[in-house]
Amino acid sequence: MQIFSRRNFLQRSVAATLIGGAASALLGGRLAGAVETYPEASPLGIADDLINPSEIRSQSGRLKAKLHMDITEVNLPSGPAKLRIFNGRLPAPTLRLMPGDTLEVAFENRMPANSDTDQMVTNTPNRFNTTNVHYHGFHVSPRGNSDNVYLNIDPGQRFNYVVKIPHDHPAGNYWYHPHRHGSVAAQVASGAAGMAIIGGTLDTVPEIAAMVERVMVIQAPVPGLEDLLTSEEPIWALDAERNFLINGSYRPRIYMREGEVQHWRVLHAGDAQFLPLTADGLELYEVGRDGNPLPKPDLVTNVDLAPGNRANILVKAPKVGTYELRRPAFSQGKQPLPDMMLAEIVVIAADDARVAKHIPFGRDLPTGRLPKNRILTDIADSEITGHRQFVLGISDVKGFFHDTEFTINGQPFDPRRDDVVTKVGAVEEWTLVNTTPYPHPLHIHVNPFQVIDVNGVPDPRKPWLDTVAVPAAGTLRFRTRFTDFSGRYVMHCHILPHEDTGMMININIED
Incomplete structure (x- = not known):
């Protein structure tokens, strides 16, 4: 059983304290009037219709948002419950951006101090009131105060995220949620999450x-x-x-x-x-x-x-x-x-008087081919610079949560170990082999990937994804380009209790 101090467990965690002063200035100053917000509302304007979540939209190339995480009492179908959520909302506000925008999030952890203050054991659930924010699917830098999932933001701390979105960033649906190893499952299972939308592509289809x-x-x-x-x-x-x-x-x-x-x-x-x-x-x-x-x-x-x-x-x-x-x-x-x-x-009825006449009324489906996110072009055999295989497994280890560790290539997550080292500009083909009786949705940060085949059967769509289910006792093959950004980030199972108990690796992209 490996035991690490907090400093060694995630080496970048001290950054939350060092940068916190900048976030404090933003929370009380120029951030306040620099957002375009829309309240939650039914898109049809009907009183008992499902509402869209509230939205914060970018203006003049920037989106500035205040987010905090606190323990909030919510009425669930099972009764009153206390949940760790963003801004006291289920779900958190939708962030709507455009390629080329800069996302600035002044984040504050308002949760109470952790009760478990002993040395942490990696790959066991711990410190449920320590957190951070991950921008799931974003093709952005994993360094510093961008999409850095190695941060520990402790109760009482503030942090200023600045996430610069490339001008050619793929449009589509993304999301944000906590990603601190050891507490991610408990916090996402509480409901700490919100949609993030980058406009373009499908939005341009007239229908x-x-x-x-x-x-x-x-x-x-x-x-x-x-x-x-x-x-x-x-x-x-x-x-x-x-x-x-x-x-x-x-x-x-x-x-x-x-x-x-x-x-x-x-x-x-x-x-x-x-x-x-x-x-x-x-x-x-x-x-x-x-x-x-x-x-x-x-x-x-x-x-x-x-x-x-x-x-x-x-x-x-x-x-x-x-x-x-x-x-x-x-x-x-x-x-x-x-x-x-x-x-x-x-x-x-189509003419129901409860729906105002100015509400859009789409009747037609698109015909023909849909537009592509232009940088996501098929990866040809001739581009491949390397091949890797990753075996997903599970081990019985006494003393761990349920005496269980999930593994990749026979090893549980170690924050100090680089499992993949490659260069910016490399193009690789990875084969995932699942030796367990359950599917595992594998998510890789920073760079999307193109699925080639599942259980050896080619996928004719060759879809570009960032999260894909590797079938139980099966295989999946994808290709990915390591473009634009160097730095360290992770690939892991998005059944989040599996991530917290070891099914994650570090990827280090060098210049």
């Missing part, structure tokens, strides 16, 4: 631009045994009871008009269970995954989302009636999970 847009953040906040999570025990089992919320609402009502096509931006911000989504009687067309457009609209019967995935779905309502958005019963590897209703979809 999509004419549609009502819904931002839908799906979460399953889990209370502790005594209101507040003080252990990962309630979230450890894959079949642990979950009440899924959409934009903070349990089984909400979603309105559509007869003949309407709506654009749903869906984020799976849960911590562990997969979500195959269905809506019998409606037409579902998937047009984007992890923000990146697919080659063309795909008519599907279900949209499979692993934790961390996002999807762009065009939903068509053929006729008046009541429908259901469901997660059908399925098996996550060896674990059966029950059927679950997520929302009621009510299709009303």
Whole structure:
């Protein structure tokens, strides 16, 4: 069992204290009047319709936001609970940016001091009130006060994030959530998450631009045994009871008009269970995954989302009636999970007087090929500069949480070890081999990847993703370009209890 002091556990954690003074100035000064905010609201203007989360939008190339994490009392379907969440909201505000913008987040940790102050044991859950913020899917620097997941921001500390988004950054759906190893599962399972949207690409398709847009953040906040999570025990089992919320609402009502096509931006911000989504009687067309457009609209019967995935779905309502958005019963590897209703979809008359005439009414689906994020071009065989294999496994280790460590290439996470060292400009093909009886959604930071095949079967779409489910006892192959940014970051399982207990590696990109 390896024991590290806090200083050695994450070497960059002292930066939170050193930079905190700059954030304090921002919190009380120029940040205050420099944002464009929109309150939560129904996109159709109907009183009992599902609301879109509140939004903060960039102005003149900058988005300045105040975020804090605190313990907030929330009424869940199971009763009152205390949750560690951003800005007291489920979900946190949506951040809407454009390529080339600079995101400035003045962050404050308002949670109380940690009660476990002994030396930390890596790959065991610990210090649930220490945190940081990760910008999931962003192609940005992992260094300093950008998307640096090695930071420890302790209770009472403030930190100023400055994230510079490249001018050619892919457009699409992203999100932000805590990412401090040891407390990430407990905090995301509490509901600490928000959508982040970078505009462009799909937004420029005339048919999509004419549609009502819904931002839908799906979460399953889990209370502790005594209101507040003080252990990962309630979230450890894959079949642990979950009440899924959409934009903070349990089984909400979603309105559509007869003949309407709506654009749903869906984020799976849960911590562990997969979500195959269905809506019998409606037409579902998937047009984007992890923000990146697919080659063309795909008519599907279900949209499979692993934790961390996002999807762009065009939903068509053929006729008046009541429908259901469901997660059908399925098996996550060896674990059966029950059927679950997520929302009621009510299709009303096209001329229903409750919807104002100025509200968009999209009726047409895109035809032909969808536009690409232009820098995400197919990776040819001739580009490949190296190949690697990563084996996902699990070990019984006495003294660890549930006597379990998850591993990659036979080793649990070690913050001091570089598992991959390569150069900016390298282009590599990685094969992931899953030796466990459960799928693992692998997420890699900074650089997206192009999926080539699953279990040896080529994926004709060759989708660009940042989070992908490696099938139980199966394989997956992808290719990635290490462009623009040097620095150190991670790849890990987005079943977050698996990450906290070891299924993560360090990637070091050198200039």
